[in-house]
Amino acid sequence: AQKITQTQPGMFVQEKEAVTLDCTYDTSDQSYGLFWYKQPSSGEMIFLIYQGSYDEQNATEGRYSLNFQKARKSANLVISASQLGDSAMYFCAYIRQGGSEKLVFGKGTKLTVNP
Amino acid sequence: KAGVTQTPRYLIKTRGQQVTLSCSPISGHRSVSWYQQTPGQGLQFLFEYFSETQRNKGNFPGRFSGRQFSNSRSEMNVSTLELGDSALYLCASTLDRVAHGYTFGSGTRLTVV
Numbered sequence: 001a002q003k004i005t006q007t008q009p010g011m012f013v014q015e016k017e018a019v020t021l022d023c024t025y026d027t028s029d030q031s032y033g034l035f036w037y038k039q040p041s042s043g044e045m046i047f048l049i050y051q052g053s054y055d056e057q058n059a060t061e062g063r064y065s066l067n068f069q070k071a072r073k074s075a076n077l078v079i080s081a082s083q084l085g086d087s088a089m090y091f092c093a094y095i096r097q098g099g100s101e102k103l104v105f106g107k108g109t110k111l112t113v114n115p
Numbered sequence: 116k117a118g119v120t121q122t123p124r125y126l127i128k129t130r131g132q133q134v135t136l137s138c139s140p141i142s143g144h145r146s147v148s149w150y151q152q153t154p155g156q157g158l159q160f161l162f163e164y165f166s167e168t169q170r171n172k173g174n175f176p177g178r179f180s181g182r183q184f185s186n187s188r189s190e191m192n193v194s195t196l197e198l199g200d201s202a203l204y205l206c207a208s209t210l211d212r213v214a215h216g217y218t219f220g221s222g223t224r225l226t227v228v
Binding site for chain 1: 216219224
């Protein structure tokens with residue numbers, strides 16, 4: 001079974017600085033996708049960014065970018081110019097494409113942005 | 116456009132009772148998935164429905180069940196509630212193309228006392 005590891009239970013960053021949230025995955029699948037979601041205290045999971053295993057370029061969405069290193073099986077999220085509203089839980093999730101389409105989540109990282 | 120709507124937002128039930136949670140997906144989305152989130156186990160997949168058929172099921176006891184209607188709305192039911200069923204239950208819908216991502220609702224927070 002696939003395993004997603006987020007080694008940072010909590011991270012702190014100063015407003016306007018960049019921060020990297022780590023995610024590694026363990027799989028033997030050839031075709032898969034990786035997501036990052038943000039969960040504020042309200043509970044809703046907000047989609048941030050997606051990377052497919054065959055995508056040649058790293059995904060970017062505004063201030064979010066995904067540092068995808070396939071050989072190392074890592075998919076780190078980079079948030080540039082942090083804002084106070086970025087304080088939340090962040091989850092990395094894996095999905096096997098072409099098979100059972102269920103998301104497998106990591107344990108999450110709690111990000112706190114300090115003013 | 117309207118997002119994924121889950122009702123109710125909060126629920127308090129007594130052990131042994133049953134509960135039904137509702138999820139209305141984004142218009143046009145035919146795939147609806149359910150996840151349970153607890154502090155101890157994190158986010159775990161419950162089941163997925165597509166065009167009224169259960170397509171995938173997680174490792175949960177038979178007390179957890181669900182269904183999907185012809186308008187893609189989905190319900191999940193938990194019978195004989197246990198204290199350990201207290202959790203945030205999240206519903207997600209998708210156009211059935213992974214790259215579009217899964218859109219989640221705000222969840223139903225169930226407390227079993």
